Amino acid sequence: xxxxxxxxxxxxxxxxxxxxxxxxxxxxxxxxxxxxxxxxxxxxxxxxxxxxxxxxxxxxxxxxxxxxxxxxxxxxxxxxxxxxxxxxxxxxxxxxxxxxxxxxxxxxxxxxxxxxxxxxxxxxxxxxxxxxxxxxxxxxxxxxxxxxxxxxxxxxxxxxxxxxxxxxxxxxxxxxxxxxxxxxxxxxxxxxxxxxxxxxxxxxxxxxxxxxxxxxxxxxxxxxxxxxxxxxxxxxxxxxxxxxxxxxxxxxxxxxxxxxxxxxxxxxxxxxxxxxxxxxxxxxxxxxxxxxxxxxxxxxxxxxxxxxxxxxxxxxxxxxxxxxxxxxxxxxxxxxxxxxxxxxxxxxxxxxxxxxxxxxxxxxxxxxxxxxxxxxxxxxxxxxxxxxxxxxxxxxxxxxxxxxxxxxxxxxxxxxxxxxxxxxxxxxxxxxxxxxxxxxxxxxxxxxxxxxxxxxxxxxxxxxxxxxxxxxxxxxxxxxxxxxxxxxxxxxxxxxxxxxxxxxxxxxxxxxxxxxxxxxxxxxxxxxxxxxxxxxxxxxxxxxxxxxxxxxxx
Numbered sequence: 001x002x003x004x005x006x007x008x009x010x011x012x013x014x015x016x017x018x019x020x021x022x023x024x025x026x027x028x029x030x031x032x033x034x035x036x037x038x039x040x041x042x043x044x045x046x047x048x049x050x051x052x053x054x055x056x057x058x059x060x061x062x063x064x065x066x067x068x069x070x071x072x073x074x075x076x077x078x079x080x081x082x083x084x085x086x087x088x089x090x091x092x093x094x095x096x097x098x099x100x101x102x103x104x105x106x107x108x109x110x111x112x113x114x115x116x117x118x119x120x121x122x123x124x125x126x127x128x129x130x131x132x133x134x135x136x137x138x139x140x141x142x143x144x145x146x147x148x149x150x151x152x153x154x155x156x157x158x159x160x161x162x163x164x165x166x167x168x169x170x171x172x173x174x175x176x177x178x179x180x181x182x183x184x185x186x187x188x189x190x191x192x193x194x195x196x197x198x199x200x201x202x203x204x205x206x207x208x209x210x211x212x213x214x215x216x217x218x219x220x221x222x223x224x225x226x227x228x229x230x231x232x233x234x235x236x237x238x239x240x241x242x243x244x245x246x247x248x249x250x251x252x253x254x255x256x257x258x259x260x261x262x263x264x265x266x267x268x269x270x271x272x273x274x275x276x277x278x279x280x281x282x283x284x285x286x287x288x289x290x291x292x293x294x295x296x297x298x299x300x301x302x303x304x305x306x307x308x309x310x311x312x313x314x315x316x317x318x319x320x321x322x323x324x325x326x327x328x329x330x331x332x333x334x335x336x337x338x339x340x341x342x343x344x345x346x347x348x349x350x351x352x353x354x355x356x357x358x359x360x361x362x363x364x365x366x367x368x369x370x371x372x373x374x375x376x377x378x379x380x381x382x383x384x385x386x387x388x389x390x391x392x393x394x395x396x397x398x399x400x401x402x403x404x405x406x407x408x409x410x411x412x413x414x415x416x417x418x419x420x421x422x423x424x425x426x427x428x429x430x431x432x433x434x435x436x437x438x439x440x441x442x443x444x445x446x447x448x449x450x451x452x453x454x455x456x457x458x459x460x461x462x463x464x465x466x467x468x469x470x471x472x473x474x475x476x477x478x479x480x481x482x483x484x485x486x487x488x489x490x491x492x493x494x495x496x497x498x499x500x501x502x503x504x505x506x507x508x509x510x511x512x513x514x515x516x517x518x519x520x521x522x523x524x525x526x527x528x529x530x531x532x533x534x535x536x537x538x539x540x541x542x543x544x545x546x547x548x549x550x551x552x553x554x
Contacts, residue, residue: 045238183239
């Protein structure tokens with residue numbers, strides 16, 4: 001069989017690819033040496049959103065108005081933003097002290113491999129195309145961010161009306177530029193500022209002020225300037241979404257240890273005498289002598305008229321019990337075999353916590369300051385502002401943490417905590433009245449819908465301080481006297497359906513005996529007694545069908 005030889009065109013493509021790879025690797029090695037071994041600049045920071053998150057709400061991860069960077073640049077439906085981008089680039093060029101935009105493009109050409117290193121996808125673009133794309137998008141973002149660095153209203157006159165915060169399009173642009181797949185490296189923006197400013201120090205100061213003001217204003221968590229992390233350096237972040245994430249999740253919250261949570265037996269919340277007494281009564285009622293006595297009595301009395309109802313009732317309950325036992329075992333086996341793909345946070349809702357005496361206290365602190373004060377029963381949560389852009393921000397922060405962050409999923413755990421305590425509009429109303437939620441949507445129902453629609457992470461995680469908060473809240477809730485009372489009724493009254501059956505059976509036995517007595521002495525109300533017996537039998541059936549009674553504690 002003749003060997004396959006590549007065509008000359010194939011040889012040329014292969015050789016060109018090899019040359020390109022060797023050149024790129026050599027340039028990266030040289031630049032790493034120039035940067036004193038700082039490899040953090042070459043880590044991937046802009047990735048595609050995981051499919052498990054994107055499939056639930058793709059519109060939350062795909063820009064709808066403006067494309068920033070290469071991933072969505074060539075989508076036809078976003079071409080309307082080309083003119084505003086070029087206008088922004090022209091205005092920036094006027095402040096370059098005689099330089100042209102081509103000079104910025106030339107600088108970007110030198111940093112080609114640094115730009116590509118930030119993306120997880122292969123960018124099938126030429127050096128010139130990539131540099132021009134980044135230069136225009138960087139100018140557009142700088143003009144957008146420049147609004148946040150200006151306090152004087154007169155200075156806003158030099159900025160395009162399109163970029164003004166007073167325009168309705170601002171929210172649409174803001175939503176798009178905070179999406180994970182719609183990012184460009186921040187060092188490109190800094191390079192443009194350095195070219196346009198008188199000195200590097202001036203450019204650094206303007207850049208830091210711009211980003212800090214931007215993050216403080218658009219952050220869903222209302223962290224005040226006084227509580228701004230002193231160690232937070234915006235320049236160290238790779239892109240805008242990462243700046244927001246590092247602001248919300250400071251380094252001291254990046255804990256990797258897992259808490260050791262001991263399982264609590266719900267019955268331990270009862271005092272020992274009460275529990276022992278109830279258990280003793282329960283054991284006596286279902287003991288073997290009582291069962292034997294009832295069995296003999298029923299065999300004797302079933303020969304009397306009307307006792308067929310009692311016999312059928314007991315047979316029905318016996319079959320129902322066997323059926324429940326079989327279903328329970330089958331369900332347990334299914335649960336054992338089923339792997340826990342997603343970890344659920346078990347925590348009462350806000351209304352349930354409030355009824356148990358838990359207080360809610362809003363704070364202007366970052367996520368690392370979430371805590372539960374056991375002495376006062378106060379849950380301290382950061383104040384979060386909910387508006388039309390909040391859902392997109394939160395989902396893309398979760399996507400970034402899931403795809404890029406190396407530590408525990410702190411922000412995702414916070415989202416799951418809020419999702420756990422906000423189930424209905426009443427829960428959202430409770431948190432709104434307490435100041436934890438600043439609702440800028442139409443109703444509390446919209447806020448509850450937002451939290452319930454939040455996508456979960458695709459990874460399991462343990463966050464030590466948040467897990468401790470959840471554990472303390474659940475323990476405090478379980479020890480509430482109202483919760484204890486409901487648990488006693490559910491477990492030892494409603495849960496002990498055998499007690500109800502026995503009492504009903506005894507009452508039915510008395511009624512049937514009375515009916516038999518009336519047969520001999522011609523009582524005028526024997527029909528009513530028979531009807532009462534049937535009604536009691538129906539009550540027994542309803543008791544067994546009631547899930548609150550038929551379900552027993554594990």
